[in-house]
Amino acid sequence: MMKRQKGKGLLCVLLAGIVTFTGCSAGGAENPGTGNEEQGSGSTYNFRLAETHPADYPTTKGDMKFAELVKEKSGGRITIDVFPSAQLGEEKSAIEQVQLGAIEFTRVSTGPMAEFNKDFGVFSLPYIFNDDNHVWKFLQSDGGTKLLDSLESSGLKGLTYYSSGSRSFYSTKPLTKLEDLKGMKIRVIENKLNIEIMKALGANATPMAYGEVYSALQTGIIDAAENNYPSYYSSKHFEIAKNYILDGHQRVPEVLLVSKQVWDTLSPEDQAIVKEAAVESTAFQREEWAKYEKESEEQVRAGGAVITEISDADAWKNAVKPVIEKYRSEYGEILDAIEQAKAE
Structure with missing residues (x-):
């Protein structure tokens, strides 16, 4: 336990120069002094999203659409900077940092998620889906939602799924x-x-x-x-x-994640904005994937x-x-x- 806390503290120190979102150890404290309280529109945040793929890849485009929608829906109070090409680490590292709250968001394949939540290992099983339509019927069903929600026990909040074909x-x-x-x-x-x-x-x-x-x-x-x-x-x-x-x-679909620590610091109104933007970005990402494919x-x-x-x-x-x-x-x-x- 002591070793884990020491590593966590070191991570905060290393990120201090580039993270504009304060409260690393708390994993989601609001950024003091940058709120829009005078306009009555709540606190202001600047978050980061880790992405493995390059800027022109469909998942990255989905991330950017998500960030655009969050900014729009929050009246500019909440901004999310997308870091493509594994600038903030490969997928496993990004997931671990999101667990700590050191990075607020990431988009990852559900493949490595099995290491953090064993239920996600189901997507590696062969021929369990007939086609892409079947995949999305499940992902958008109560079963798919339940799977996303189960990530909370791992310090993560599942926001939505993205497409990655077959x-x-x-x-x-x-x-x-x-x-x-x-x-x-x-x-x-x-x-x-x-x-x-x-x-x-x-x-x-x-x-x-x-x-x-x-x-x-x-x-x-x-x-x-x-x-x-x-x-x-x-x-x-x-x-x-x-x-x-x-x-x-x-x-094997993709999943958009936010740190549970960060999520819990947001107001219900801001949580709704983030969730709504994530879900809306899914249709755009699926279209981008279909074109790319x-x-x-x-x-x-x-x-x-x-x-x-x-x-x-x-x-x-x-x-x-x-x-x-x-x-x-x-x-x-x-x-x-x-x-x-x-x-x-």
């Missing part, structure tokens, strides 16, 4: 059906679940850093990898692994990639049933809510 396989070898994966060496993110998924599909999982994938595909160390359309394009993996099959095995698809097709739609989704789902059942006791309630959303 992950599919691409290979240097022909890839048009499930059987083609048999024996393939496929790069995966290093975690137990992804390794189990590859085994269930008949492939050999090869954990590897993302930055090493291009050369590994080029030299034959791996046969395949998996990701969404924009990453397939921006990484230039399509130049080598020209066979892309749209199996959509994982759909379409542009990426057009580019990889123009670059000679062979795109295959899967003809039998049930075959892929049946192959990974043992993986789903293994984790059903852990995620049963959420999986039921996801299944219910499909029928709505």
Whole structure:
């Protein structure tokens, strides 16, 4: 405990020169002397939002729309500066700083969120969503809201979800059906679940850093990898692994977070402004993602990639049933809510 407090104090000292939002140890005290009390409009705040992706990426554009809406709805009292390209740290570091209140907001993938709230691990399970429409039916249902609310026990407040499409396989070898994966060496993110998924599909999982994938595909160390359309394009993996099959095995959304410490210092009126702006920014971010995804698809097709739609989704789902059942006791309630959303 002493070690944690010491680290927290050091973080405040290091940030003191750049954080305009005072009260680091309190994680959200109002900025004294900058309020608009004379206009009767409440306190003035200047917050920061940590973003991993570059300024032109759809999630960053969503962050900026959120900041714009907050400023507009608060009459300029609440401003949020967005820091793209991991200027304030990569996702795990950003989450930890938001927990402390050292950074007020961040946008992260729900993937690393499982380390802070185990329920978010459900999004790594394969083929639990039929399509993007099914994803959003769940995210905008009571089940999706309940999942966001559960973050409060981790020192975080979930504000809204953002889109990140679906992950599919691409290979240097022909890839048009499930059987083609048999024996393939496929790069995966290093975690137990992804390794189990590859085994269930008949492939050999090869954990590897993302930055090493291009050369590994080029030299034959791996046969395949998996990701969404924009990453397939921006990484230039399509130049080598020209066979892309749209199996959509994982759909891992993004989440916009605020520090629970900071949230609790805001008035109910300001909390409503922040929440409303976050929810409204979602539609804009989804539109930006859809455009970015379409542009990426057009580019990889123009670059000679062979795109295959899967003809039998049930075959892929049946192959990974043992993986789903293994984790059903852990995620049963959420999986039921996801299944219910499909029928709505």
